[in-house]
Amino acid sequence: MVHPSPDAPGSANAEALSRDRSHQVQVGVSAAAACAAGALPFALAAVLHPGLPQWICLAACLAGAVGAGLAAAGAARRLDALVREARERELMLEKRVMARADELSAAYNQLADKHESMRKELRVARDIQGCIVGRLDHLPPRPELDVAAWYRAMDNVGGDLYDVVRIGRNSYGFLMADVAGHGVPAALVTALVKVAFDGKAAWGIRPEGVCDAVNRTLCQLVGEQDRFVTAWYGILDLETGILRYTNAGHHPPVLIRTDGTIQRPDTECQPLGIIDDAPFYSSELAMSPGDRMILFTDGIVEARSYLKEEYGYGRFLGAICRNSGAAPATLIDAILSDLNGFLMGAPPEDDRAILAFQFRGFAPRPS
Secondary structure (H helix, E strand, O other): OOOOOOOOHHHHHHHHHHHHHHHHHHHHHHHHHHHHOOOOOOOHHHHHOOOOOHHHHHHHHHHHHHHHHHHHHHHHHHHHHHHHHHHHHHHHHHHHHHHHHHHHHHHHHHHHHHHHHHHHHHHHHHHHHHHHOOOOOOOOOEOOEEEEEEEEOOOOOOOEEEEEEEEOOOEEEEEEEEEOOOHHHHHHHHHHHHHHHHHHOOOOOOHHHHHHHHHHHHHHHHHHHOOOEEEEEEEEEOOOOEEEEEEEEOOOOEEEOOOOOEEOOOOOEOOEOOOOOOOOOOEEEEOOOOOEEEEEOHHHHOOEOOOOOEOHHHHHHHHHHHOOOOOHHHHHHHHHHHHHHHHOOOOOOOOEEEEEEEEOOOOOOOO
């Protein structure tokens, strides 16, 4: 019997076939492992290796399906965990937002209550100041004198003040004052100024004496608060028509004579409440029947329109001259009409006050 040589062709073919099958098995196992890990699509195992046995392809596809399912399940679990975590954070955030909203709501209610309480207090303060400023009904009617006034605070209360007081039988004191600043602090000082003037105004005391006493009082009480006061104070004797006056840093009033002449009585003294021993002096003029005087604060002439244009002394004087023959109340209405037409609704930037009086004739001297 003859044995084939190891180098014979049949032997070589058998060995090659054996190596090829072993290689196919290794490739199939690798493909199955790759599919199981989800690294290869299932169908690529048969497409890339058409010589693989069917059982290897089926095993690879099955392993791939199982691996993909496991990967999908893991991804689903991770996604579910992320959703739960996001929901927990959302709920926590909602609780914090609701708690903060409750805190803000409580704080708002407290502020609203305080605001309403402050509004009530300011209304009371406004009513009280209304009893201090703008009351002329205490004056008995006199045929020799006609008086009218108007006042408007920038806020609920303000720092402008006018007053008319009777001094003796036939003399009257006229005051126009402006406290530096606005609001409640200025309003408190106006009350002090009124009390001081009322307390010092008496028969036989000249205007400079009254201003000196008021100045010392203000320096003592509010001198360190930077609350100085400009004021014009005059005393008219109805028996003689003599008007004595002192101007403490205020806008000089406008005196309109019956012949149309305009004067601005001034003494150029410094404001009240700055230096306690400041000098004050007075001057005097003679009023004739029919003469009118208009006292005012800077809130009138310095009022500004929406275009920031100032009303100015020129327009103010023009309104007065066009109505120079009118009674004090009518004259004030004409001035305000002209001012409001210029402002066109622009909000006030300062308190405003006007006081006008007309000397109608001499009072009879007591016998």
